[in-house]
Every structure is written in C-alpha cells, then in structure tokens.
Amino acid sequence: MEAVRASAAWVASRSSHVKVDMLEVEKVVDKIQGNVPKVEWDFEGIHYFDDGPLTVQYLFVLDALNFCFWPDKDLSYDHLASGLKLALEKDKTALDADRLQSYTGPQLRQLLNWPRPLPIEEERVRLLHEVGMELERSFGGEAANLVKSAGNSAATLIELITRHFPGFRDHSLYKGHQVFLYKRAQIFVADLWGAFKGQNYGEFHDIKSITIFADYIVPAVLRELGILKYGSNLSCSIDSSSEIVPGSEEEVEIRACSVYAVEKMRELINKKFGKQLLSIDIDLWLWSCGVQNMAFCDELNDALGVVRVRAKALDTFGSCSRCFGPGLARGVSDSAVSGRPRAQRSQTAQQGAEKLADGCRAASEAKPACTEHHATAARFYRFSLILPA
Numbered sequence: 238m239e240a241v242r243a244s245a246a247w248v249a250s251r252s253s254h255v256k257v258d259m260l261e262v263e264k265v266v267d268k269i270q271g272n273v274p275k276v277e278w279d280f281e282g283i284h285y286f287d288d289g290p291l292t293v294q295y296l297f298v299l300d301a302l303n304f305c306f307w308p309d310k311d312l313s314y315d316h317l318a319s320g321l322k323l324a325l326e327k328d329k330t331a332l333d334a335d336r337l338q339s340y341t342g343p344q345l346r347q348l349l350n351w352p353r354p355l356p357i358e359e360e361r362v363r364l365l366h367e368v369g370m371e372l373e374r375s376f377g378g379e380a381a382n383l384v385k386s387a388g389n390s391a392a393t394l395i396e397l398i399t400r401h402f403p404g405f406r407d408h409s410l411y412k413g414h415q416v417f418l419y420k421r422a423q424i425f426v427a428d429l430w431g432a433f434k435g436q437n438y439g440e441f442h443d444i445k446s447i448t449i450f451a452d453y454i455v456p457a458v459l460r461e462l463g464i465l466k467y468g469s470n471l472s473c474s475i476d477s478s479s480e481i482v483p484g485s486e487e488e489v490e491i492r493a494c495s496v497y498a499v500e501k502m503r504e505l506i507n508k509k510f511g512k513q514l515l516s517i518d519i520d521l522w523l524w525s526c527g528v529q530n531m532a533f534c535d536e537l538n539d540a541l542g543v544v545r546v547r548a549k550a551l552d553t554f555g556s557c558s559r560c561f562g563p564g565l566a567r568g569v570s571d572s573a574v575s576g577r578p579r580a581q582r583s584q585t586a587q588q589g590a591e592k593l594a595d596g597c598r599a600a601s602e603a604k605p606a607c608t609e610h611h612a613t614a615a616r617f618y619r620f621s622l623i624l625p626a
C-alpha cells in the first residue's frame with residue numbers, strides 16, 4: 238500500500254533508535270540468491286476454509302482480533318485461528334453480524350475455548366461489536382460484500398476497511414507526521430489472497446501494492462538477521478523484555494523500519510536477480526521463521542531446509558486434527574528447543590516427531606477433538622519442523 242510504503246520510508250530516513258543496515262540486506266539477498274522459500278498460507282493447518290463467504294467472515298473477524306498475544310505466555314495466534322475455526326464448525330452462525338455485536342468478554346473466551354481473560358479483552362470485545370455493527374449497517378452483515386465492493390483492488394479494500402472500521406486504523410504520529418502501517422487490514426487482504434489462492438474473493442490485480450505486516454515477530458527476525466540495528470537503549474529495553482510503549486518513537490521506528498527493510502530487500506532482489514517478489518511472500522517466510530524458532534534465522538541455508546522438512550512433516554501430521562495428548566507434545570517441544578547442540582536437537586526433534594505421530598494416531602482414536610491440545614501440538618510443529626532432518 239502506497240501510504241504504508243511512503244510512511245515507512247519517511248520514518249526510516251529520520252529514525253534515531255533503529256537503523257536498516259543495507260549491507261546486511263544485501264548479504265541476505267545474496268545468500269538466498271533471490272529465492273525466498275515458498276511458505277504455504279495456512280502451513281499450520283489451523284484456519285477455517287470452505288471456499289465461500291463464510292471464510293471471508295471468518296478471516297475478517299480473525300484479523301480484527303489479530304494482535305497482542307504475548308502477555309500470556311501460553312497464548313498465541315494459533316489459539317485465535319483454531320478457536321474461531323472450531324467455533325464456526327460447531328455453529329455456522331457464530332460470526333454472524335448480530336451475534337458479533339452481543340459478545341461479552343467471558344463469551345469470547347468461551348468461543349475461543351480459552352480458560353482465562355484474554356490480553357486487552359475489553360478492546361477485543363469492542364472490536365467485535367464494531368465489526369458486527371458496521372457490517373450490518375453498510376454491508377448487509379457480510380464481510381464478503383465488503384470485499385466485493387473493493388472491485389478486486391487490494392488498495393481499495395484497505396481504504397474501505399479503514400474508512401468504515403476505525404479499529405483497523407493503524408496510524409501513529411511520529412515527529413509531527415502521521416504514519417500509516419495498517420498491519421491488520423493488510424493481513425486480511427493477504428489472508429484472502431492466500432486462502433482463495435488469488436481467485437474469487439482473493440483476486441486482487443494490485444496485490445503487489447501490499448507491504449509486509451509490521452507486527453512484533455518480523456522485526457525480531459530482521460534483527461536476528463542483522464538487518465535491523467537497535468541503539469543501545471532500545472537494545473537494552475528489548476533484551477530485558479521491557480515493554481515498548483505503543484505509539485512511542487521506538488515502536489513506530491521498529492515497525493516502519495521493518496517495512497522499509499523488506500521493501501529494500503525486494504528492490505534488490507529485482508535488481509540483482511531480475512525477480513519480482515511480493516512482499517506478502519517475504520512476510521510469510523520471515524514470520525513463519527520467527528514463530529518457529531528464532532535461532533535458525535541466523536543461517537538462511539537452514540531456513541531453506543526448513544521448508545522441505547515442513548512439507549515432509551505435514552504429510553505425517555497434516556490429516557490429523559485431533560487431540561495429541563498435552564504431556565507428550567509439551568515434553569517433546571520443551572526438549573526440542575532447549576539449548577543443546579544443533580545435531581542433538583535435530584535428532585531429538587526427529588525422534589519427537591515420530592513419538593508425536595504415534596501418540597497422535599492413538600489419541601485421535603481414543604479422544605474427541607480438543608483445540609487446546611491441538612494448538613499445543615501445532616506450536617510444537619513449529620519448533621520441530623524447522624530443524625533440518
């Protein structure tokens with residue numbers, strides 16, 4: 238999106254806490270030889286998809302709530318995606334516009350099968366109400382109509398979303414200048430594109446206008462790669478896990494410089510290797526790398542290996558969406574990410590994957606579906622899959 242791209246460049250040129258290291262951008266581009274590993278949308282197997290308008294409704298609600306999972310160490314994006322999916326599978330009307338307007342905090346928790354208050358729960362409930370109310374008022378209750386009214390333009394869809402739904406207006410004031418990052422509105426477009434494979438509700442003639450999505454995972458990956466450099470005060474705050482205040486210069490710089498760095502990466506790939514990549518594809522690669530295991534992002538060759546391993550592992554587990562047994566999944570996942578030497582870790586994960594597959598087969602016969610355990614297992618995947626076999 239042009240407003241996001243221009244904002245990111247504006248901030249990056251004035252940034253004082255964060256710098257984009259162009260030499261490191263070039264090193265990464267050379268190392269991957271312009272080939273960004275293809276990561277499939279829904280590589281985790283946790284999203285609802287029925288190829289129709291209900292999927293659009295699901296994705297819109299999902300992305301309305303797609304922020305801030307970290308304050309609860311057990312909660313992740315997976316819980317939201319798989320929780321809403323299960324809720325829809327149980328009751329196709331769960332995300333109808335009138336229902337969205339009446340959810341309370343405890344009801345939202347129940348919908349997601351989450352046992353305690355969600356981070357920023359009141360705001361999440363407010364967003365649900367806003368989405369339900371505006372969908373009903375302007376789009377006949379259906380997010381699919383919102384998408385249709387954008388006429389296959391990603392930029393128009395983002396304009397419509399941010400005009401009608403204030404909760405998606407991801408703006409900040411930086412050094413007296415308004416900057417636009419539109420993380421969740423852009424993720425929604427990318428989700429449609431990914432889920433519908435660029436067809437039907439996912440067809441956008443200007444999909445290349447979308448930038449990456451400035452969340453808290455991609456910047457961590459870019460920092461690990463050496464592309465983002467933080468000043469010493471910011472480094473200390475982040476390394477000691479202090480909270481970075483929303484809207485602060487630091488926060489805006491981290492997010493905007495991430496967008497800018499990937500735009501530069503894309504330009505360089507085009508210049509050196511003649512390839513026109515979409516920021517969406519780079520985002521999904523970096524994000525999947527980040528949520529799987531940061532330690533592996535320092536060696537991009539490993540990352541290339543990751544995708545192969547993932548594809549193989551999904552063959553093993555992909556068809557099972559039943560309860561895996563929490564003890565097994567947890568135990569294995571803890572050992573897989575402990576600080577052991579790489580060769581040993583790979584072996585542990587490999588054995589873990591086999592054990593998990595056995596447990597999974599047994600459990601799926603013995604127990605009914607269980608979102609919470611499934612999410613735990615999915616998180617384990619994310620650790621195990623990136624370990625080279």
Ligand SMILES: Nc1nc2c(c(CN[C@H]3C=C[C@H](O)[C@@H]3O)cn2[C@@H]2O[C@H](COP(=O)(O)O)[C@@H](O)[C@H]2O)c(=O)[nH]1
Pocket residue numbers: 277278279280281303304305306307312313314315424428431449450451452453454455520521524528
């Ligand atoms: N840049 C970027 N950020 C993304 C996503 C997604 C999910 N995209 C789905 C689309 C296709 C795939 O199959 C994905 O499942 C979530 N996030 C952000 O991550 C954070 C959650 O992290 P943790 O607390 O560890 O669960 C949180 O800020 C959330 O908003 C993405 O794609 N790109």
